[in-house]
Amino acid sequence: MSLNINKAFDSEKNLWEVKLIGEIDISTANSLKEILIKLLEEKEIDIKLDCKELDYIDSTGLGVLIGILKRLKSIDKDIIIINPKPNISKLFKITGLDKIFIIK
Amino acid sequence: MSLNINKAFDSEKNLWEVKLIGEIDISTANSLKEILIKLLEEKEIDIKLDCKELDYIDSTGLGVLIGILKRLKSIDKDIIIINPKPNISKLFKITGLDKIFIIK
Amino acid sequence: MTTKCANKSEDSKKENICMSLPSKPEYVSIVRMTSSVIANKIGFNIEDIEDIKVAVGEACNNAVLHGCDSNIFKVEFIISEEKFIIEIEDEGKGFNVDKYPHPDICNPKESGLGIFIIKSLMDNVEVKSSPGKGTFIRMIKFLNEKDKAYN
């Protein structure tokens, strides 16, 4: 019923590795936004989102990711999404967002 | 959100071993009652209730157990409750039923 | 849709969630679940959440068991920083709150444990009932200081 976010800098691959645990919804999307923006203020590099333990995301969460992706794309960087659960993959698919995010 | 009941006859100890899995409440207590009564119609012996995977019980469930216990006590048999979770132990304690059931 | 709920109280820090459901056994677990989700959000510890769930379940059982068929019962969750109030109301047959059967451990019975369990698990319990009209029960659990600090 809440969101935990673990972040680490992967110096070898030069990217932010962010683990999302819990639910991204209208009450937690803002804290995700703030954390991702802070990371980019530190270093504007690729962000890898590990969604293995992400149970839920909705349009407010997708909106945050779209906003961050637009900023990264403008400097040729990316968001890479790994280990999404079936319900999360489905949402990226029906919205067509699987075509603009890198999903593994 | 539902109740599963696994029953087996322990011929060595001459008792019914009944595993309760899920929740015993107003909507499932009756099926517990029917199953236990059927067992006693087959053989009137001790009943051992394994509550390891029992998540919830309320007064309707306790009422069923009290009814069966009264029948068993009248022929000097018992109900033995094993592995109750803390919330279930608490309910037996506050109602004083821990003094009339054998709880291990 | 005809749901109507004031969702307002004297104290602006309080917030209400109202529900109404058919008086049937299969709906009781929905109220139990909802109560535990809310209790968890308020910040109660696991033992308190279990207590609330059982107490709410017992009150709903009574509303359903002693309520009229094809009727509804209502639940109101009143949330504030220091306590959780739950009110459950039915339009069932009601009873005399001064002389309903109390449990007697020397002579255990199949019924009569519900209200006793609610009073044991909650900090404050009030029952009002009018025979023939219905029953109202209000129960309160206070958030202890430790859990408050944790929030």
Added chain:
Amino acid sequence: MTTKCANKSEDSKKENICMSLPSKPEYVSIVRMTSSVIANKIGFNIEDIEDIKVAVGEACNNAVLHGCDSNIFKVEFIISEEKFIIEIEDEGKGFNVDKYPHPDICNPKESGLGIFIIKSLMDNVEVKSSPGKGTFIRMIKFLNEKDKAYN
């Protein structure tokens, strides 16, 4: 307590659960949870339950985001053997249902996905809105034959 809900419908096989909640983000997950508990009871499979949860969440998001402060929103769950209807109503600012922004994948935006997602996940969706008065959305998921047989 002032909750009022008809909980009755033409078809006696239908049963209703009504809720009303404060228009605040922290209450949306309670409605989501409740919808998934009910969907599970009706007998929907896991994928359908997830779809219902997301669609209900999106509709609640809109009620809360575009609703008025210090207001409430209402949810009605209508349960029958072959389908699950969910109605969500707010008294917020409303909008013109004929020309709200639709998503465009070539030009992705931070908002405007909610109703599109609801329509993709549910079998039938109806939106009524009066600018200045509020919005009503009804969504239906049908139970497929396989899950019905399983019940």
